[in-house]
Amino acid sequence: MKNNMSFMGAVVAVFVSCAAPSMAYADEQGKEAIEDLQKATQDSAQGATSKAAKELDEAEKHLIKENKAHPYAEPMKQISGEAPKAEADRKAFRELKKAEKDAKKKVAGDAADEAKKALSDVKEKEKAP
Amino acid sequence: MTFGDRSAELQMNQLYLYLERAVTTSGDDWDFGGRFDFMYGTDAGFTQAYGAPQGNWDLHLNASNIKFYRTALPQAYASIYAPIGNGLTLKLGHFYTIIGYEVVTAPDNFFYSHAYTMQYGEPFTHTGLLGSYPIDSNWTLTGGVVTGSVVGGWDGGFNQGLGAWSGIGGVGWASDDQDTKVNISGTTGPTSETNSNQWSIYSLVIQHNFTQDLHYVFQHDHGFADGASVGANGKPQDATWYGINNYIFYDLMDDLSVGLRGEWFRDDDAVVSSDPTGANFGRVFSIGRQVGGVGLGSFLPASSFYAFTLGLNWKPSKWLMVRPNLRYDWADGSRPFNNGGASVGYAGDRGDQILFSTDVVITF
Numbered sequence: 001m002k003n004n005m006s007f008m009g010a011v012v013a014v015f016v017s018c019a020a021p022s023m024a025y026a027d028e029q030g031k032e033a034i035e036d037l038q039k040a041t042q043d044s045a046q047g048a049t050s051k052a053a054k055e056l057d058e059a060e061k062h063l064i065k066e067n068k069a070h071p072y073a074e075p076m077k078q079i080s081g082e083a084p085k086a087e088a089d090r091k092a093f094r095e096l097k098k099a100e101k102d103a104k105k106k107v108a109g110d111a112a113d114e115a116k117k118a119l120s121d122v123k124e125k126e127k128a129p
Numbered sequence: 130m131t132f133g134d135r136s137a138e139l140q141m142n143q144l145y146l147y148l149e150r151a152v153t154t155s156g157d158d159w160d161f162g163g164r165f166d167f168m169y170g171t172d173a174g175f176t177q178a179y180g181a182p183q184g185n186w187d188l189h190l191n192a193s194n195i196k197f198y199r200t201a202l203p204q205a206y207a208s209i210y211a212p213i214g215n216g217l218t219l220k221l222g223h224f225y226t227i228i229g230y231e232v233v234t235a236p237d238n239f240f241y242s243h244a245y246t247m248q249y250g251e252p253f254t255h256t257g258l259l260g261s262y263p264i265d266s267n268w269t270l271t272g273g274v275v276t277g278s279v280v281g282g283w284d285g286g287f288n289q290g291l292g293a294w295s296g297i298g299g300v301g302w303a304s305d306d307q308d309t310k311v312n313i314s315g316t317t318g319p320t321s322e323t324n325s326n327q328w329s330i331y332s333l334v335i336q337h338n339f340t341q342d343l344h345y346v347f348q349h350d351h352g353f354a355d356g357a358s359v360g361a362n363g364k365p366q367d368a369t370w371y372g373i374n375n376y377i378f379y380d381l382m383d384d385l386s387v388g389l390r391g392e393w394f395r396d397d398d399a400v401v402s403s404d405p406t407g408a409n410f411g412r413v414f415s416i417g418r419q420v421g422g423v424g425l426g427s428f429l430p431a432s433s434f435y436a437f438t439l440g441l442n443w444k445p446s447k448w449l450m451v452r453p454n455l456r457y458d459w460a461d462g463s464r465p466f467n468n469g470g471a472s473v474g475y476a477g478d479r480g481d482q483i484l485f486s487t488d489v490v491i492t493f
Contacts, residue, residue: 072263073154076299
């Protein structure tokens, strides 16, 4: 019985220790997404929409990498307040894609507004439990 | 129709409050939290936990002479995050169902009115244990056990029928960019402590963003209740019900969207026509919803029900949402409409109806 308990403890420890490096990598990806979105917001506002489109594309890739490095349980149904991280993530992708589309169409004002919203959503996601 | 069920009357559907400590979804530490939801209004009668015999969770919180306004406690659960693998989250207590697409909480639905599948063919809540685990960033597994119910683990309470346990589970897939989501979920188990007939349902929901402005949802439900209907020979027979819903939403502006829902719902074995006083029968059209006083209508023959709903969703500010909708319903095989607001047990005299309804949702 005691040996079984020790074995179980070791299995849990392996799981937990394996999770640690991926957490740091996920955090790094989240930070890089925020940086790209900040740049995209500024560049869109200044009319540099081609540059902003590339930054938005990079931000999206970082968000995807962050989720791959540290996935969260996607709720089967959306109930207000129950899954704040998933809710913010979904909004972030949506705004980010709108911004990217507008940046590619060279609609600078809308792209800047949407990039700003995406930035706010990503920050919300990073803060969410 | 349930929920918005009063004609030409102002209703306060939901005064909704919740207290929550959401648990973390990542990290190396254990985390503990929970949530408690309170609802007062005309929607509450449809979401209470009925169990059988009726439990004491939220059924008797109002005086019996109050006709439409009730109190429900649709969620009361403790949650635990265990840092195992990618992180396991557990809920223990009373919680909303994972089945289907539409939900009880008003701000989370596009339309004010609800689909037949949600109103009559799915559970609202469960009592038990539910776990969720992300296999990776695309796949999530959900599973658990539920009890306290007379209808296969649906809408159960805490203190009756605890000897019957049903399984609940689902698997969800989301694309990397969140543009496509597919969920399949279901419950299965004995009908109740005293009825070992199987009671099951599965629900498939597919959501896809064709563009960032054009969104589509497909839903298919299929329920099975062994021995829940009555055959021509007067003996119990297996019942089934199923439906298909299609939703399409288009964002006209940042704060204005238009949506269309088309639906078909089939009550293939006239479960609704079973004796509503028989606790083991008629749950497809919900013991809960029957006690709530309004149902699709009892003593109807096997029927198909159809509806198209056209609606707007206007969000002039973060705390305000307005949802007018125009709906046309029709049925073949029965005449369930225009029953004068009568309670279950009285069919109507029309095979179709047009309904305009609107609501205002204020979040604070």
